[in-house]
Amino acid sequence: MKIAFNTQKVIDAIMGREVLPLYNGFEHTRAAKKINLSEFVRMVQAPRIGKKDNTCPAITPFDADGKTKDIAQISLYYCLPLDHDHDNLTVTGIRATYDHYNMAYLAFTTSSHQQPGRGNRWKVLIPFSEPIGSSLWLEIAKGATLMTGTDLAQARAQQIFYAPNKLAPDAPYEFIIHVDRPFIDPAEFHPFITDCLTAYAKDQAAKQSQAEAAIPKPRALNGYDGDIIQKINQAYRMDEVLQGAGYILKGKKYLSPNSESGDPGVIILNRDGKETVYSHHGQADPLSNLNHNGHALDVLDALTGLRYGGDLSRAIRELAPQVDPEGQKQRQREYAEQRSTATADFSEFKTNDGQVQDFSLSLFSMSGESKKMEEKMLNDVHVMGRIAIMGQFTLIFAQYNVGKTLMAIYFMIEAINAGLINAADVFYINADDTYKGFVHKLKIAEKWGFHMLAPGHGPEGKEFKADQLPVYLKMMIDSGTAHSSIIILDTAKKFTDLMSKNKSSEFNEHIRQFISHGGTVIALAHVNKHRDENKKVIYEGTSDLVSDCDCAYTLDTVTEDSNNFKTIKFENIKCRGDVAHEAFYKYNAASELPYYQRLDSVTPIDDDERRESENKHRLEIQLRKNQLMVGAIMDCINDGITKKTDLIKEASERSGISKPKISKALEDHTGPEVSKNQFWFIEVGEHNVKNYRLNYGANRETGVGSKNRKTEETENGERGVLCL
Numbered sequence: 001m002k003i004a005f006n007t008q009k010v011i012d013a014i015m016g017r018e019v020l021p022l023y024n025g026f027e028h029t030r031a032a033k034k035i036n037l038s039e040f041v042r043m044v045q046a047p048r049i050g051k052k053d054n055t056c057p058a059i060t061p062f063d064a065d066g067k068t069k070d071i072a073q074i075s076l077y078y079c080l081p082l083d084h085d086h087d088n089l090t091v092t093g094i095r096a097t098y099d100h101y102n103m104a105y106l107a108f109t110t111s112s113h114q115q116p117g118r119g120n121r122w123k124v125l126i127p128f129s130e131p132i133g134s135s136l137w138l139e140i141a142k143g144a145t146l147m148t149g150t151d152l153a154q155a156r157a158q159q160i161f162y163a164p165n166k167l168a169p170d171a172p173y174e175f176i177i178h179v180d181r182p183f184i185d186p187a188e189f190h191p192f193i194t195d196c197l198t199a200y201a202k203d204q205a206a207k208q209s210q211a212e213a214a215i216p217k218p219r220a221l222n223g224y225d226g227d228i229i230q231k232i233n234q235a236y237r238m239d240e241v242l243q244g245a246g247y248i249l250k251g252k253k254y255l256s257p258n259s260e261s262g263d264p265g266v267i268i269l270n271r272d273g274k275e276t277v278y279s280h281h282g283q284a285d286p287l288s289n290l291n292h293n294g295h296a297l298d299v300l301d302a303l304t305g306l307r308y309g310g311d312l313s314r315a316i317r318e319l320a321p322q323v324d325p326e327g328q329k330q331r332q333r334e335y336a337e338q339r340s341t342a343t344a345d346f347s348e349f350k351t352n353d354g355q356v357q358d359f360s361l362s363l364f365s366m367s368g369e370s371k372k373m374e375e376k377m378l379n380d381v382h383v384m385g386r387i388a389i390m391g392q393f394t395l396i397f398a399q400y401n402v403g404k405t406l407m408a409i410y411f412m413i414e415a416i417n418a419g420l421i422n423a424a425d426v427f428y429i430n431a432d433d434t435y436k437g438f439v440h441k442l443k444i445a446e447k448w449g450f451h452m453l454a455p456g457h458g459p460e461g462k463e464f465k466a467d468q469l470p471v472y473l474k475m476m477i478d479s480g481t482a483h484s485s486i487i488i489l490d491t492a493k494k495f496t497d498l499m500s501k502n503k504s505s506e507f508n509e510h511i512r513q514f515i516s517h518g519g520t521v522i523a524l525a526h527v528n529k530h531r532d533e534n535k536k537v538i539y540e541g542t543s544d545l546v547s548d549c550d551c552a553y554t555l556d557t558v559t560e561d562s563n564n565f566k567t568i569k570f571e572n573i574k575c576r577g578d579v580a581h582e583a584f585y586k587y588n589a590a591s592e593l594p595y596y597q598r599l600d601s602v603t604p605i606d607d608d609e610r611r612e613s614e615n616k617h618r619l620e621i622q623l624r625k626n627q628l629m630v631g632a633i634m635d636c637i638n639d640g641i642t643k644k645t646d647l648i649k650e651a652s653e654r655s656g657i658s659k660p661k662i663s664k665a666l667e668d669h670t671g672p673e674v675s676k677n678q679f680w681f682i683e684v685g686e687h688n689v690k691n692y693r694l695n696y697g698a699n700r701e702t703g704v705g706s707k708n709r710k711t712e713e714t715e716n717g718e719r720g721v722l723c724l
């Protein structure tokens with residue numbers, strides 16, 4: 001056993017290496033600079049003070065300019081961070097864990113240390129005398145977490161760790177600095193490294209034993225010939241199947257392309273000449289034992305999960321012609337013959353002597369089963385105001401920033417508060433948001449008790465993958481958890497190609513199966529950039545999505561007032577059941593408003609307020625359409641041209657707009673109320689001559705410019721023109 005004792009010259013060289021990339025926040029993708037160990041020691045001694053947010057500096061244990069998984073795998077690692085988040089160790093406990101190895105290390109408490117309900121939390125950093133590659137580092141890091149009971153997430157190849165930080169100047173903070181001890185070389189047989197690799201080897205051996213003991217996944221043939229399944233299994237090699245799906249061979253195991261840890265966990269086994277695969281990765285891996293009740297998978301199972309979204313029937317249907325083209329033709333002929341015969345040879349339709357019994361469709365009658373089915377039937381519970389019904393597939397189409405996400409969350413909270421739904425049954429999949437936006441909404445979900453999911457996020461080994469949604473739905477159906485579950489997809493385009501008829505139809509089929517087992521799906525989607533001839537929004541994508549759903553709505557802005565309150569309208573374009581034809585809401589859309597306050601501002605609008613809002617919206621559209629004509633008419637009136645005939649003629653000449661259009665605009669905006677975009681009134685003079693006069697404040701209210709800046713008063717002084 002070789003243990004290096006470093007000279008002062010070696011120590012100075014190690015302390016001075018600028019190999020620790022420092023990022024100005026978690027979301028930053030490029031390192032701001034690289035620091036050395038001496039600088040890090042000073043950060044431990046004088047930690048940053050403030051909230052642990054995106055401005056909190058983050059560091060990687062590997063030397064690189066970026067921190068993606070691909071970059072991490074080809075970089076050199078100069079230290080090993082360990083996260084004591086759950087063991088509640090004191091200073092004495094940290095020393096008892098590391099001091100006996102007589103090695104250099106630093107330990108400091110984290111931001112959440114001794115915060116309410118958190119206990120003692122430490123970060124330990126073990127610097128290396130020499131760097132190592134990612135493969136050896138992963139084995140040491142994984143072994144260290146197993147040996148010390150620390151957080152496994154810190155052992156991921158690309159995982160960052162935060163620089164020392166205190167929430168407040170008086171927050172509890174402790175640290176240990178031992179850079180006066182030998183720096184270990186991970187490539188040498190130091191006791192700490194030996195113990196880490198031993199723990200890793202034991203874990204790998206246990207996983208190998210688990211894989212070897214795993215029973216192959218049982219399969220119901222469902223009418224398929226076992227011979228064709230055998231031919232499929234024999235036609236493909238498991239290693240080629242894995243490599244074709246992006247799995248990477250590392251030693252004797254394969255690494256899933258969905259793995260965040262970088263630790264290979266897929267094992268190929270050979271049993272009596274039959275290849276099977278067993279995956280220790282999390283549920284993000286389609287082959288994971290967690291997705292298959294702990295079973296190993298044969299080649300067909302692997303192909304089904306990797307290429308066909310878990311659809312065994314589709315896999316056999318598409319693979320059979322490739323491995324047995326002649327046999328497939330024969331099977332298709334036999335199937336056609338069976339379909340064409342009027343006396344299907346089903347044993348349940350035969351008597352004991354083999355004769356076909358009298359046949360009637362009454363054999364399939366469900367009469368007498370209503371009570372049993374009624375017990376499983378969902379009542380017409382409205383889960384989004386009167387927009388969506390439990391047990392249906394509902395679509396909501398809207399432009400960006402209209403408020404579809406806001407309203408979906410609002411409706412869920414309202415339904416939870418009313419006791420209509422169970423918060424634990426709600427799964428909001430936020431697939432179209434920034435990291436910051438997701439965190440804000442996650443806090444809201446935590447407050448109200450419903451689930452918030454996002455692609456690429458989840459507990460260690462259980463990151464949610466959008467492309468695996470059909471698999472997840474099938475698993476919920478098979479396990480009986482689909483019933484009463486409510487899934488919100490935000491947005492639909494993250495889960496299927498809305499412009500593809502085939503993919504949309506396939507997506508709809510998965511949703512319909514989920515709905516048929518008592519689930520509820522609400523999908524948010526976008527609209528086209530252009531509106532129809534009636535100025536209404538047009539939903540994006542093919543017609544298949546709307547054709548196959550139960551209810552569909554468009555969501556559009558009606559108006560936005562000077563106080564930043566936006567009025568929006570849900571308009572039904574397809575319905576099955578007792579849902580609203582239209583519904584109106586308003587909320588504070590001020591950009592600087594925190595999201596939770598915007599959520600609190602959502603208010604349903606009654607009929608009177610709705611009519612007022614619609615009328616205001618109509619007037620605004622009318623004014624935008626007539627604005628040039630209104631300006632020309634105002635200029636003429638200001639210039640003393642007030643008789644109707646003269647006014648129309650002059651305004652037409654000045655604006656270049658036809659007289660009929662000028663006449664219509666003159667009529668549209670005549671009246672006493674500027675608030676209703678009525679900018680002038682008719683004054684009857686001598687000989688019944690009608691002259692047009694501007695209402696007081698007309699220019700100021702409309703913002704329409706006037707080339708003449710003058711004020712005119714009527715004889716009694718009560719009306720006049722206030723020009724800008």
